[in-house]
Amino acid sequence: METKYNIVKQAIMSKILDGTFRPHQKIYSESELMKQFEVSRHTVRVAIGELVTQGWLYREQGAGTFCVDRSIDEVSTNVSNQKNIAIITTSISDYIFPSIIRGAESYLSQYGYHVSLFSTNNNHDSEQRALKKILTQRFDGVIIEPTKSALFNPNINYYLNLERQNIPYIMINAFYDELDPLSITMDDEKGGYVQTEHLIELGHTNIIGFFKTDDIQGNKRMKGFLKAHREHGITFDPNNIVTYCSEEKATKPVEILRDKLTIDGDVPTAIVCYNDELAIRLLDVIREKNLQVPEDISIVGFDDSFMANVTEVKLTTIQHPKSKMGESAAKMILDIIKVVTSSHKKARDTGASSVIDPELIIRDSTKQYL
Amino acid sequence: METKYNIVKQAIMSKILDGTFRPHQKIYSESELMKQFEVSRHTVRVAIGELVTQGWLYREQGAGTFCVDRSIDEVSTNVSNQKNIAIITTSISDYIFPSIIRGAESYLSQYGYHVSLFSTNNNHDSEQRALKKILTQRFDGVIIEPTKSALFNPNINYYLNLERQNIPYIMINAFYDELDPLSITMDDEKGGYVQTEHLIELGHTNIIGFFKTDDIQGNKRMKGFLKAHREHGITFDPNNIVTYCSEEKATKPVEILRDKLTIDGDVPTAIVCYNDELAIRLLDVIREKNLQVPEDISIVGFDDSFMANVTEVKLTTIQHPKSKMGESAAKMILDIIKVVTSSHKKARDTGASSVIDPELIIRDSTKQYL
DNA sequence: TCCGATTTGTTCGTATGTATG
């Protein structure tokens, strides 16, 4: 054990243990150690190298060799720095999510990263379970679609813990306001505005809007819906805004529309939907009432999911970049990881969030009001 | 990443993962590696050094460098006994795969397992990459849909290595014959038989069949197609069987059908398709030739994917359990894991493979031949 | 038991590349 590199190693070790080298403090440079111990550079590097793999030191090219902060950082960092990215979405196999995931997966796998999927089913408990997994295992980064982004989030601590452990994350589709994270989102307010304006320009004035309000998207789209009315000088019945939450999506909107279409007198001539999924559901109600789309009622969806093209009536809807968004999210998270790992910077200071401009796709479900 | 020592490192890693270097087996000496890669001894030592600290190799002075036995490894089993299941499929976001994955994911997450997805895009290289990842990280079990199951599989070594490392796996939809693994598959021969018999019973005698033959499913369905003809005493033109491989799926079948429909005289009156995806493609050709389905031509799909219900003509097709299959696969793998971990048995001796009986779903794309 | 060939372990010297401040 009296090899030269071992002597150097033990000497450095002592200084770490007795507190001469504090966490994140720079230790002697390689050339200094060469002089001190009268050994070659190679010997110094072997000594330092072992301390690095044992998790006592870290090196930064051009800057120096530093002491690791063992207080926060247990074994975890070392064990499996194996290029893992986690993706948390509300669903993994329905609606637009397969496309988003495909976009991300194909980009990430190009760079040797591998993807773990978690779905929350729009449920905070599942979200918590996913976050726990991610914190205990080792992930290099996380792409998150927030669950019920409009409500208070009981898992906020877990997100803060991600930051504390220096695991970068970004949010897609929406984000928790309290966290103010890097994100890729739609301009949902403008989306709702565009949906509504399209109908107004077609001459509709009695428009009913259905919005899911437990996520940010729904709230913003509703805001856009109101704004379009206001800016075009159209007054409207407050009853013409229907809000619902995830759990009610299969029941409440359907029942309310059924009622609205039953009362004669004040039947709406157009419908703005939170998304395509709801639009499809409401189409069933319209059919059940023997009304025709778009002849009797116009309807606008959101997201341009495959559903929009499945039905007899192809839906007018708002474009969602889906696989492109997945790819952008993947790119963004890899960029952050690069910066964070190479320079011990904090994730927040890298790059900027992006907001996607919504575009209307006009198909057959909307028509001039006569 | 293209440093010389990294190239050497990856090369050695490959040989460990594909089973060239078995546990406790001596790997090439440093001087051999110097010759092989034309690098200095220093470079070789750096490469080996990293693999040693990562726990893949150990060195013995005077004797050589040896491969670590990961199957009984206390540390690794311990560190991430984290309930991870990997799913490898040919695609993760198209066709019937989202449904299969959803079925598996929802079952596995109930039991606290978490799912990592890999897609091979029907490509052996990607399959290899996925298997390497799975062998490198620590997974409790793997659900695999084989890539090009009818062809010789160049990754057979990686599967054998899974067994050596005691990581249980099962295969779905098809399996590599050489491995004879536990599996959940369709009775594809019967499926092809049922497709064809349905048409024969409707009076069709000039039936053309399109089969993807780089996977087992296609070959078996073709076998069923032939058997139905034989058993019903119908002779047929060998030209009425069209085979294609994954890469040709968007071109060859389309071109051939176009030719067939152009020559008058011998136009087929019915089509048996490898799957719904192909059926949809062929519907386009039929439409292009101004023919009607089912009036002029009957067509049968396979898998009952969402596509079967999307088109103007709803497809007659064969049922595929999809999410049910995912769930069964998940259940099967968890059962195996339970047995393997509790009793140190080998995976092979647990439970039995299951074969699903195909059922015909009759919709609007087939009609009595007059 | 010793010898010699082989193999890994330690140490030196040198050179060039690349990131940091």
Next chain:
DNA sequence: GCATACATACGAACAAATCGG
């Protein structure tokens, strides 16, 4: 732009352990 510090790579030498004959 420049000095500093780490990263990669080559060459050479001797030491120490192993293994077959």
